[in-house]
Amino acid sequence: MELWYTEEHTDEVRFSIKVERQLFSGQSEFQTIDFFESKEFGRFFTLDGLMMVNEKDEFIYHDMITHVALATNPNIKKVLVIGAGDGGTVRELTRYKHIEQIDMVEIDEMVVRLCQEHLPITASKLEDERVNLYFEDGVKFVEGKEGEYDLIIVDSTDPIGPGEGLFTVDFYNNCYKALSEEGILVNQHESPYYENYAREMKRSHQKIKKIFPISRVYQAHIPTYPSGHWLFGFASKKYDPIKDVQVDQWNNFGITTRYYNTDLHVGCFFLPNYVKEMLESDDE
Amino acid sequence: MELWYTEEHTDEVRFSIKVERQLFSGQSEFQTIDFFESKEFGRFFTLDGLMMVNEKDEFIYHDMITHVALATNPNIKKVLVIGAGDGGTVRELTRYKHIEQIDMVEIDEMVVRLCQEHLPITASKLEDERVNLYFEDGVKFVEGKEGEYDLIIVDSTDPIGPGEGLFTVDFYNNCYKALSEEGILVNQHESPYYENYAREMKRSHQKIKKIFPISRVYQAHIPTYPSGHWLFGFASKKYDPIKDVQVDQWNNFGITTRYYNTDLHVGCFFLPNYVKEMLESDDE
Known part of the structure; x- marks a missing residue:
């Protein structure tokens, strides 16, 4: 069989x-x-x-959704993670000893409990004492928050189904307000290659770039996602991910990574022309 | 149906x-x-x-197998292309007006004739007057050549079947000899993600780095190749692809590309840690 x-x-x-x-x-x-x-x-x-x-390439996604922000501002202390039910994003964050608080808001408790049972490779650090788990809608959770977080990571599903509200202007506006003066928003940003994903990528970027003074997109090779060409959004109130990257400080953390490094940190923002054109265009 | x-x-x-x-x-x-x-x-x-x-993403492969070398040394005049029966690599080379001679050696004439019939998007420039077509074994073609080419591009199939000889020490040694003092060798270099491809990638790199003083590997997102994470080898007698890149000169050529640009030129050499470790390791 x-x-x-x-x-x-x-x-x-x-x-x-x-x-x-x-x-x-x-x-x-x-x-x-x-x-x-x-x-x-x-x-x-x-x-x-x-x-x-999956166990083979989860390290790529989780490296790229966390370390780029932490190397841009190594002083991040309070983090909000939305989605990320598998726990992999939180696992990477807990490797930074100086991070004080990680609030994780996942709408679907069942995903978390099942990952704790079947995928300890990603879920193993959800019991870190700095982690607060909220089984709530991330869209509602950020409403009314002001200046509370140095970093918000939106580790969501695609914008169809439960992830839909995490791709709206209202949500991005509320994230902006919930961030400190030095705040950074990182979100999974879909893919440029297949038209159905590329449309969502463009929509998301158009919304974010109207709200944040700095809005960039970076890429990674994630073979098990459609096309293997996956993007992340980096939006920021103050720090530019290339000009402000703190190479020595990040390397001094001594965090061993299998995908991310501070050379690749810069390289991953240099996108192919066809992707740049999509991001710059105003069509939907 | x-x-x-x-x-x-x-x-x-x-x-x-x-x-x-x-x-x-x-x-x-x-x-x-x-x-x-x-x-x-x-x-x-x-x-x-x-x-x-395929018509959708051939531009990615063909941009990346040609323009990185031409931006590193914009004075390349004589080029040998081995394999590349679809004609796409030659098409990109013919866009440089200053290139004087393009010798293309493809073992299988039938591939070329069929591409001329069914894939004019890639095969359309094989009749450029600077192009000399040889339907021969590329391994034998380079034997005995000395200092004739500024660039050799090995645009081969995988190292199983007719492409096998294009991944051997003897072949790389003969390429070295066939290149001028400023010569560059670019080859398609398999993929790091699935073990069967990664093994060939490591073997190829180990052989080339013993022969050429400068040997680097760069990456691209090619969604229709296994894992979508594809590599190219850049081996050179003199020019370093990052230190020596001629950004202004290449941009002044005015060649419009949908994937390649001179920022990405630098970015594509910054590899994930797991790929760097594979390339540095001496195991087979």
């Missing part, structure tokens, strides 16, 4: 993984959740049939 | 494309050749079941 998981990257493109077994399949209040075991990627889980995290 | 092309990226990972129709299927003296028409990628062709070129 062979068992294959197949994801539709577009209506015309499919990516399939041979799986050893399905570890869990169920429905939360918000979405369908599946966990699988595979030889190539180790354990992985999907939400509504889309790959979220 | 639905018709799907499926490529095995590993024994456990498959990538599938919905195709409208198969345009050609046949066997040359060297390999199995198939051409397809698809909505997502336009026309594409495969050799022995592996995606070579």
Whole structure:
């Protein structure tokens, strides 16, 4: 017998993984959740049939969604993480001893509990004493907050389903207010290659760049996401991620990473022309 | 009816494309050749079941295999291209008016003739008067050549089948000799992500770095190649691709590109730690 998981990257493109077994399949209040075991990627889980995290390349996504901001402002002390139910983003943040507070707001408690059971590689640091877990809607959580965080990381699903509100102007405005004077917003920013993802990428960037004085986009190679070409948004009130990167200070933290380094920190902001053109264009 | 092309990226990972129709299927003296028409990628062709070129993202591969060398040494006049039967690499080279001679050595004439018929987007410049087509084994072609070329581009298939000889020490040594004092060798360098490709990447790099005083690797996002994380080797007798890049001179050529730009030129050499470690290691 062979068992294959197949994801539709577009209506015309499919990516399939041979799986050893399905570890869990169920429905939360918000979405369908599946966990699988595979030889190539180790354990992985999907939400509504889309790959979220796998043991083979989760390090790439989690390196890139955290360390770029921390090397730009190594004095970040209070962090808000929205989404990120697998715990990988929080795991990377807990490696910084000087971070004092990590508030994680995940709408779907079931995702967190299942990751704690099946994916300890990412979920293992959710019990760090600096971490406060809130099982709430991130959109509502940031409403009314003022100057509380040095960094907000939006580690969301795609803007369809429970992640939708995390791609709106109101939400980005509330993030701006919730950030300190030196605040940085990092968000997963979809992909430029397939049209369905590229549309969301452009919309998100158009909204953020109207709100934040500094708004840049950086890229990473994440093979299990559609096209493998994934983007992150870096929006900031004060710090420019290239001009202000604190290379020595970050390297002195002594944090070992398998993807991120301070050369790549600069390199990842140099985007292909076709991506730059999409980001600069005003069409939707 | 639905018709799907499926490529095995590993024994456990498959990538599938919905195709409208198969345009050609046949066997040359060297390999199995198939051409397809698809909505997502336009026309594409495969050799022995592996995606070579498609209309949607061929520009990424062809930008990156040519312009990095030409921006490092904008005075390149004589170029040898090995493989590259689709013609895309030659097409990019013909955009430089100052290049005087382009020798293209492709072992399989049938690939070239079929691309001229079905893929004019890449094959359209093979009739440029500076281009000399040789339907021969590239391994033998370079034997005995001395100081003839400023640039050799090895645009090969994987090191299994007809491309195998293009990944050997003898071949790289002969390329070294065939290059001028200012010579540069660029080769397609496989991928770091899946183990079968990563092994070939490491072997290739270990061989080249023993022969050339400057040996670097750079990366690009090519979504239709396995993992989408593809590498190129840059080996050189004299020029360093970062220190010596001629930004103004290259931009003054006025060559419009959809992927390459001179910022990305520098950025693409900043590799993830896990890739750097593989390239630095001496295990096979």
